[in-house]
Amino acid sequence: MESLTDNRFKRCPIPEVGDTVLELGCLVGGRNDPKEHLNGMSEVEYLKKHIRKKQWMVVIGPRLVGKSTLVHSVVDYLKFQYGYSGGYISVASSGSEGIDAMRRGIHDTLPIFRKILIRLKELQGISGTVSQVGVGASFGTLESVTRGIIKTLQEFPEKSVIVLDEVQALGNSLQQFLNALSDAINEAGSKRKLPTIILTGSMINLTEGIRGHNVSTHFKEMEVRPWPKETVRAYLESTHIPDVSNFEVDEVYEYSMGLPGLVLAYINGRKNGTHKDGMDRIRKYAKSRVREEIHSIISLALESYEMRIQERDMERALSTYAEIWRANPELSFEEIMRRVGLDENTRKALELVLEEMHLWGYMEHDPSSGSYDFVCLAYAEALASLGAHKRTPRTWRTG
Incomplete structure (x- = not known):
């Protein structure tokens, strides 16, 4: 087979793991190559085109596929080449706390001259300013937080982009954030008067949360796929x-x-x-990635589960499941679960956690067979290693 190595790759430096911005011409892995599922456009051109048209975007794909790097790099390019403003906000927590952190992050990305104008309005006592609806506070009621988001979005200049990364981390509060976006469009009269919004996240969890909401008509999906x-x-x-x-x-x-x-x-x-x-x-x-996120995955999976589950018990069950799957990936789901050897309560809890891992992009799920398979061998090995990783146990009991 002829090598694909060409000038697209030769110019590219080797980034360190965790880098989020690359030169646009060096977005490797064919991100500048035409893609059939994007109507013959590359991911770079598709994203650039729709941002400049003020089309809101949902960028989906499995974990570590490069969503954040792609979006961050394109937005960085638009800032330097076309004078766009805005920012990149990583969503790190769920519930009202996550919504409030997002609100403050959006406010922090406002251009400085906009913040000065807002402050002048406050000093003049003009009603309905951003701070008077909750943005200035460190934490307010959910209503004041969402009002703060709505008013802040209306303060951005026309050529602005806001990237909200891993939005599925909001959990059940995602719907409240989508409500705020819908209200912001209604108050502004058109989303073209608001900054371009780009949401990123794992494929299943994010898209399912958005498709059922009326604001979904304002978003266009773009899938970022693994490399061949x-x-x-x-x-x-x-x-x-x-x-x-x-x-x-x-x-x-x-x-x-x-x-x-x-x-x-x-x-x-x-x-x-x-x-x-x-x-x-x-x-x-x-x-390191699995251990970094396993607490969030387990807690989100069991937030409505009424039985007491020790974290260590769940980690051990996950580890055993991964070890059996890694050694015998052809086994049926029922046979793997039989070999894991759990009581009825722990098995139900494990199934909830496996589904949450599917939603986070770590596993693939076949509804017809009920199977849960790891996206790649690396994830299976990482989870299998949890059995030998010691930590202070915690207990979840919610609901």
């Missing part, structure tokens, strides 16, 4: 690993399933070492 094996090879060859073997490409692809975040982790380990160093780096990075 040919692109993985081209990226490896272009990043100072020109002697990459077929075996290395096959193992990296099998382990990462083309998720750029994991391929990048491999490169950062392999560029000054061996193939083993690169694979060890993938494993380490995948484990």
Whole structure:
């Protein structure tokens, strides 16, 4: 097969894991290549076009597929090339606290001259200003928080973009935020008078939360997909690993399933070492991501579950499930669960957690068979390692 390595890749430096902004011409992995599912446009051109048309966007895709890097890089480009303003806000918590943090983040991204105008209005005692509806407070009622979001959105200049990353972390409060967006459109008369809103998140959780809301008609979806094996090879060859073997490409692809975040982790380990160093780096990075998010996944899954569940028990059940799946991925879901060997209560809880992991983009779910399969081998190994990871146990009992 002819190598895909070309000038798109040769110009690109090797970013460190966790980098969120790349030069637009260096968005590797075919993000500048035409995509059939985007009507023949690349992800870069599709996003640029719709932002400039003030089309609100929902950017979806599995975890570590590069959604944040793509969106952040395109917005950064528009800022420098076309004078756009706005900002990037990572949603880190759920409930009213998450909504309030988002409100303050949106306010913080206002251009400084807009903040000065708002302050002048406040000093003049003009009613209905942003601070008078809750933006100035550190935390207010849910009503004041949502009013703060609505009023703040109306203060942005025409060429503005607000990126809200991992919005599914809002949990049940996502609907309240969507209500605020709907009210902001109604008050402004048109979404064209508001900043362009871009939401990102894991595929299932975010899209299901938006499609059932009336504001969904104002959003257009864009799916960011993993790299095919040919692109993985081209990226490896272009990043100072020109002697990459077929075996290395096959193992990296099998382990990462083309998720750029994991391929990048491999490169950062392999560029000054061996193939083993690169694979060890993938494993380490995948484990850190899973351990970073496992508390949120378990707590969201069990927030309406009435039985008491020890965190350690749930981690052990997840670890056992992952270990069995990794060794025998062809087994049926029922057989895996039988081998895990849980009582009825813990099994129900585990099924809730598996579904939440599906919503977060870690697993694929087949409703016809009931199976839950890991998106890639790296995630299965990371969860399998939880059984050997010690932490202070906690108990969930909600509902």
